[in-house]
Amino acid sequence: MNTRLSALNDWVTEVAGLTRPDEVHWCSGTEAEYRSFVEQMLASGDLIELNQQHYPGCYLHRSDPNDVARVEHLTYVCSATEEDAGPNNNWMAPGRAKSMMRGLFKDCMRGRTLYVIPYCMGPLGSPYARYGVEITDSTYVAANMYLMTRIGRGALEHIEATGSFIRGLHSVGELDPERRFIMHFPEELTIMSYGSGYGGNALLGKKCHALRIASFQARTEGWLAEHMLIVGVENPRGETHYLACAFPSACGKTNLAMLIPPESYKGWKVWTLGDDIAWMHLDKDGRLRAINPEAGYFGVVPGTNRKTNRNAYETIGRDTIFTNVAVTADNDPWWEDKDGSTPVIDWRGRPYEPGNGPAAHPNSRFTVTAKNNPSYSSLAEAPEGVPISALVFGGRRRELAPLVFQARNWPHGVLVGAGVASETTAAATGAVGIVRRDPMAMKPFCGYNFADYWAHWLSFSERSRNLPKIFHVNWFRRDGAGRFLWPGFGENLRVLRWIIDRCEGNVGAEELPIGYLPRPQDIDLQGLDVSAATLEQLLAVDNDQWREEMRAIGEYLETYGERLPEGLRAEHARVSAALGA
Ligand code: OXD
Ligand code: MN
16 A cells, blocks of 8 residues: 555556556655666666766666557547537547557556556645646656656655555557557546657646646636646846747747747847646636646657757757757767767667658657746746736748737737647658648647636636637648748747736837738847748738638638637627728
8 A cells, every 4th residue: 555545546546456557656756766767778778878968867768660640530528428529529438448458447457557646736835736647657657757847746745645646557568559549538527548758649647638628627617728838938127927828839839839049039038937738727817827737848859959849959969868859979869950969870770871851750759848948937936837928829821821810808919829830740650741720739638628717718808807808820831842031039028028018018019900010110120030921911901812711711610610609709790891801
């Protein structure tokens, strides 16, 4: 018996009876325990030591080549009714799903260790923190959970005090894509994941708990669990505004969260609070306050270099687990667009041959504690979170969406969020580069019917007059020759500055049917090689294209049928009419 909480002991005993592990290990969450996980994986070959002079504390894990991303087609929300899961989710009746999963889990841990991982999402003891227990048979998962969440004794004490926790059961199974399912039972606060060791499928505190289950809880309890980074922008007067930004997977959230101000921005500082998930509650003054439930980063490696993201580059220079990157002759980790060095072994462990495709997998990842980040905010652990001035939506759009615009008010902002579309990326299996609707960047992560989710979002304007302003950005607009018009992540502070000035009421805007746009003189281009003509292209709004976009958004929204909130329908009709549609 390792806990005085009988509900937890009973569950562990029941799972051990079903899965038949050789051993049961209760995670203490100490550094020594993490070291022992690493030693064990070095011995088994699950981890490979990288060059410890250049990359102290860094290791490489090569996954099964069929297990490199989230599997949205095998991810289910098993609510009591199919309508509650909504057209945005795969659904299976809970009884059927559970018995199928029990069949898969039966005896699956024979010859393995069952790890019990009590964890906390959010600063330990914060009124907004939530607790869970993941059971897994993967040492890699246990080590990653140590870096990504707060595991062990402290979390267990809170769980024992309240008696409540999310139950997450995970096994890598046989890593067979034909026997792989990620199942959520929101009403029962339970997750069952089988057949994958990949982060988004296997580190159950992240997408499964902190987004799918938490979004369901947030709706019933009146808060928001969102796929958003949290960043603080400090001006030279020492005033800091906090922004929460929702972009789909692999669209630059980590880069924006760790932004380094351009040369000409003397005295400006950017602080990272989170790079993937925000939990937001209204405080007593009606302000939305955000905490980051996570304690680490599980970020996309390719493209990270001193120029694109120096903070991330430095963050992953030590004490990092790399998954599916290549290695150099010096045994350093290597990925596309890293630096001038060359790979000798690719992500699958083969001698590198350009004909075999990228040396690092496009969705290769780093796992690292957030404390390694040079721009880690002193308020990242603040139990009460930080007040949010602006919410920012965005996607990867080659055309149509201007660099930035502001929604007229909260309901319009909800429509802007609901209409987000983006090109798919390697973060999930399936075709890359296809434009799909990804409302609020939550398409893969909302644990209930989107129609109810939008109604929940709309309800905030009845509860507060002090809500953040809402914006939309697009860093990915291209010219006729396919070249990006905006120079890149490092310059995005110029856009955030306009957003902050709008929040403070310090700058004007042009009012268009789609919202408020900066006038060209409002975006600071000092020290930047962007011509007036390019800025004009970046800010251009083509009414014909937008009429077509609104038609497509309307068609999409109507797939939610009668559950679609009237407020959203009315907002859509208002913008369409303003466009002359
Ligand atoms: C992630 C994702 O890993 O969104 O954060 O896929
Ligand atoms: Mn994400």
